[in-house]
Amino acid sequence: KAGVTQTPRYLIKTRGQQVTLSCSPISGHRSVSWYQQTPGQGLQFLFEYFSETQRNKGNFPGRFSGRQFSNSRSEMNVSTLELGDSALYLCASSFQGEQYFGPGTRLTVT
Amino acid sequence: QKEVEQNSGPLSVPEGAIASLNCTYSDRVSQSFFWYRQYSGKSPELIMSIYSNGDKEDGRFTAQLNKASQYVSLLIRDSQPSDSATYLCAVKEGLSFGAGTTVTVRA
Numbered sequence: 001k002a003g004v005t006q007t008p009r010y011l012i013k014t015r016g017q018q019v020t021l022s023c024s025p026i027s028g029h030r031s032v033s034w035y036q037q038t039p040g041q042g043l044q045f046l047f048e049y050f051s052e053t054q055r056n057k058g059n060f061p062g063r064f065s066g067r068q069f070s071n072s073r074s075e076m077n078v079s080t081l082e083l084g085d086s087a088l089y090l091c092a093s094s095f096q097g098e099q100y101f102g103p104g105t106r107l108t109v110t
Numbered sequence: 111q112k113e114v115e116q117n118s119g120p121l122s123v124p125e126g127a128i129a130s131l132n133c134t135y136s137d138r139v140s141q142s143f144f145w146y147r148q149y150s151g152k153s154p155e156l157i158m159s160i161y162s163n164g165d166k167e168d169g170r171f172t173a174q175l176n177k178a179s180q181y182v183s184l185l186i187r188d189s190q191p192s193d194s195a196t197y198l199c200a201v202k203e204g205l206s207f208g209a210g211t212t213v214t215v216r217a
Contacts, residue, residue, distance in 0.1 A: 033205065043154070043198060043207040056205055090153060097142040097204040101153035 002027065004093050004102035012108045018079040021105045025072050025093030031055070032074040033099065034066060037088040049074055081109045113137060116199050116208035124216050129186040131211050133199030136180065143175055143182045144200040147193075148210065154198055158184065189215045 005024045013019050025032050033056075034046040045058035049068035066076045072093075078085055086109045092099035117132045131145075142161050146154035160166045160173040160182065172185040182201070186193055194215050199208040 035207075042209040045205050045207070048205060058205075094204060098144065098156050098159055099146075099154075099200070099204050100156065103153055 004091060004100055006089075006091050006102035006105050008105060009103060010106045010108075012110060013081050014110055015081055015083060017081050018077065019081060019107060021076045021078075021089055021091075021107075023074045023076070023091030023093075023102060025074070025091075026095075026100055029093035029095050029100075030072055031094045032068055032072065033092045033094060034074070034076050035090045035092065036060075037090055037104070038086075043090070046076065078107075083109050085109050112208075113206045114199055114201055114208035116197075116211050118209075119211040120214060121211055122214045122216060123189050125189060125191060127189050129189050129193065129213050129215070131184040131186075131197050131199075131213070133182045133184075133201075133208055134180055135182070135199075135201040135206075137202050137206070138177075138180065140201040140203070140206075142201075142203050143173070144204050145171075145173060145182075145184045146198040146200060146207075148196045148198060150195075186213070189213075191215045191217050 007022045031050045033048040037043045048056040052068045063079045068074045088104045090104045091102045123129045145158040148154040158173040160175045166173045170187045174183045196210040196212045198210045
């Protein structure tokens with residue numbers, strides 16, 4: 001089976017802009033979760049989608065949003081980017097709680 | 111109090127020794143627990159899942175769970191230099207991660 005794919009792999013944006021990240025889960029997995037990873041804060045949960053519905057949400061401001069499509073692919077959007085949003089954004093598809101991570105999108109905000 | 115706490119590390123062990131990693135959690139409703147390994151510059155990869163109290167062994171890895179004490183641990187036996195990585199504990203059906211413990215295995 002193909003693994004989790006994320007696009008783009010690297011992104012440089014300017015403060016105030018918005019960004020959309022994409023994630024394609026493992027075939028057959030209906031749950032997709034998003035995480036932000038930074039050296040200081042570790043791996044922080046953003047949200048989880050299951051069958052196009054947000055099932056869980058972490059403690060992030062409303063600038064962070066996501067959605068899931070009928071084919072289980074998911075997108076994450078960050079609006080009004082701040083310098084502190086620079087991070088590795090990881091997507092994971094899961095089956096029975098076991099999560100399989102994609103390679104991540106490295107976002108740099110300047 | 112953080113939802114998931116891991117021993118801070120870094121943990122340095124000689125090759126062939128046992129590396130012991132600990133994790134405590136605050137949410138009593140958690141029913142499933144996971145250990146992930148993350149090499150530098152790579153994504154986390156699942157190495158163990160455990161759902162019931164007691165021990166679960168998989169090769170050189172043993173996970174131990176004690177729900178009453180809200181404690182889950184990972185033992186790496188016969189540590190190898192290739193085990194050098196950051197180990198992440200996840201609880202709450204895999205949605206809450208600890209900060210990780212960095213393990214270095216000295217050859």
